Amino acid sequence: MKYTTTLLSTFVLLLFSSFFNPIFAQNASMQGVVVDGSGEGLIGAYVYVDGTSYNAVTDIDGKYSITGIAVGTYNFTISYVGYDDMVVPITFSEGEKKEKTFTLNFSGVVLGTVEVTAQLKGQMSSINDQLNSNMIKNVVSAERIQELPDANVAETMSRLPGVSVQRVGGEGNKVVVRGLAPKYTKVMIEGVSVASSGADRSTDVSTISPYALDGIELMKAITADQDANFVGGSINFKLRSAKSGLHGSVIAQGGYNGLSNSLSDYLFVGSASNRFFSDKLGLYLQGNIENRNRSSNDQGASYDIRELSGGVREIHTTTLKLSDIYRKVARQGGTVVLDYKYSKNGTIFFKNFYSRGNTKLNRYNEYYDLSNSSRDHNYETRKEEYDTRSYSNILSLEHRAGKWLIESNLSNSSSTRDVPVNFGFVFAQKNAVDAEVLNMILPPTDLVKFTNVNDTITYLETIDEISGITKETQQALTLDLKYDYSISPKIGGFLKFGGKFKYKKRGYDKTQYTGRLRLNSGQNAKDAILKAYPEMQDIVPLGTTSLPFALFADTEFDHGNFLDNEYTLGAVGESDLLENVIEIIKSNVQEAEFQTYGLHDYYSRREDYSGNEKLFAGYAMTELNFG
Structure with missing residues (x-):
């Protein structure tokens, strides 16, 4: 089991760097990638030696790197939720640098001759990313986003624990984390703060297309390497990038609005990607156009509480507002x-x-x-x-x-x-x-x-x-x-x-x-x-x-x-x-x-x-x- 302690101390940093540098110089290292049967990298896979500090978590491309390995033979375990664990003995000599690719086999629930997968692959990536993170973190995978055709990313975020959204016309536009106002939620794209669009410094995320995203991260705790300008939570939208080979997709949707009796709703999304020059250069393009009828019928009322003798209270309707929008x-x-x-x-x-x-x-x-x-x-x-x-x-x-x-x-x-x-x-x-x-004393309907x-x-x-x-x-x-x-x-x-x-x-x-x-x-x-x-x-x-x-x-x-x-x-x-x-x-x-x-x-x-x-x-x- 791994116990993690985070210390914000320049003194400790300098002490460790100088004192243990001679030890570091003789150690071996290993890097590589963890993939599935199709050769696609697995994000959030855990590569470790039980009982030691030799461990790493794969990045978005499935890559890992472990340094400072002492001379000897170790049993490396590669673990990923939804896949069978792999245990591989590896021997290291002094100063050796190894490159290893690990291929994991998918595990499912077997019922007779029928195999039923327990979880979607994309969501497994999210679960592994959350399990191996050293902070309070929720992740939504790209596959999960595509599976649920939400109107925008605000609706997608509303499925996470501790998250709700503010809605206009029945559609989410701003994210509320831990019940705090949207202005206390930090919104980022690829770790870079998004300029806020609201007069109250909140960010409207309804314009962000979920189809351009490779995943969504919600962080509810802070570490020293993050900005300290949020109270509720921090949202990071990860953009897609090109995979090997030519890929393309087109999504077309239409809709009927019963309130206005119209067929004017539509959505078109197109994307294309490829890699060039022996996969060194990647290009990903995506575009979307959307039209929605978000008409609504609203009713609002205000009331006056009147104090009577004997502690009796009466509630009277003072205003009634009806809105056809x-x-x-x-x-x-x-x-x-x-x-x-x-x-x-x-x-x-x-x-x-x-x-x-x-x-x-x-x-x-x-x-x-x-x-x-x-x-x-x-x-x-x-x-x-x-x-x-x-x-x-x-x-x-x-x-x-x-x-x-x-x-x-x-x-x-x-x-x-x-x-x-x-x-x-x-x-x-x-x-x-x-x-x-x-x-x-009248309800609004009787007024x-x-x-x-x-x-x-x-x-x-x-x-x-x-x-x-x-x-x-x-x-x-x-x-x-x-x-x-x-x-x-x-x-x-x-x-x-x-x-x-x-x-x-x-x-x-x-x-x-x-x-x-x-x-x-x-x-x-x-x-x-x-x-x-x-x-x-x-x-x-x-x-x-x-x-x-x-x-x-x-x-x-x-x-x-x-x-x-x-x-x-x-x-x-x-x-x-x-x-x-x-x-x-x-x-x-x-x-x-x-x-x-x-x-x-x-x-x-x-x-x-x-x-x-x-x-x-x-x-x-x-x-x-x-x-």
Whole structure:
């Protein structure tokens, strides 16, 4: 059994390096690869000699390396969940360097003449990776990702213990680890931080295609060689790379949305890879395009708890909000991975990832407000668009020189979230809810029975328009050096030290216009609207101080079976018409009528920021293994 202790101590590192160096120089070493029957490398396989510190865990390509082996003959065990263990006696002479390839045979459950595999091969890799990790870690393999056609990687992550997701339109977009807000979860691609896209510094992962990934790692503990800027957990997305030979795949999916009765959902994914120049140079290409209808019917309510005599409490409904949301999501993405094996001990990688997600919404809200004496019924029409773009470029080096492993990364990443359109119109009817309801205990479903909605006395109340952009860019350079040592056959480990430099720039700029077109405000703008649409003057004349909802309503709009016909919704504002109305108002508001429609300086500036940070960091650590 192996006992591992991690000590963050430069002193111990230097002491071991200097004192035991003469011992190291005479020892032998062994490296190679662990493969299955098809010749494919097995990630997370454990190569060890029982009762000693001679051990290694294979990397993503199935490679291992063990140094500091004393002269003698040892029985090496190669273990991998789902495969039969292999025990191989190997003799080492002084300073000998061996290369060994171990081929493991798959084990299954045998029922008569029928063999049933116990686990998928890909998931076995994940299980082995978790078992042999020295930290709290969960892994999802590429095969597992492909087996479950989740909409995006957030949905895939939700299958892991301790993980949940925040959803929009029934689809996950941000990951929650240990119940903490998404901003406390660090997201990485190939160990490089992804620039965050949210105003709260969280990262939207819904734009990341699961088909470009070779695996997902979730780490819930930290070691000295990791960034210390997460509390919940750290997610690392591993990109695919080229395997030997020409490979290609095409995935096509279509879907039907019952809520909107449409067949507009589709997904196309294509990939190709090959290796050239005697497998030294690898090229992997992947692209995806997706369109989803994520419309939804939502209901929300708020309540007031009233304290009565005798400790009695009554719960009263104060607001009811019904939302019919038409949401269309379009995504595109691509991955280009180049790797060059310049020697059997070294590889250079150049990995590039791009993703874009565009969401367009028409949001039709209808709500009842009992929180004030006017007992309002409101129609609200909103039109919104959100565009998120991100990319990462990673140049990395992996090189083994004897007992040394050298790893270095140079990376650049950027994320932008643009809100080009987000406006809303509110139309209000006063005293639409019976006064007796104020003292009644009613569930939200019964509240609508005590209303008298009349569109002819519903008037344009307020307007708002919001635009904004969040952008973050970061560049980083890292260097990690690892030295394997063996003090004796029963005591060994590694020394590891390194450093990092990172420069990050981040900013958020928001602009908000607001307006009130109530009685005695914005008359010039109101008349301009009526002049632009002469047919409106058949309903109200020029000089009208309140514009009725009927001027802007689409009375033939079909809400379908909204919440299974539990509620009945009324007309909606025509979003395209209202978008034109905003431009008319902007052109006809007098300078003195800024309250009618104008820039809200406070709302526009209070959340704006721009800044940068420079990070210099270093670490030193050692791990001791007692056999």
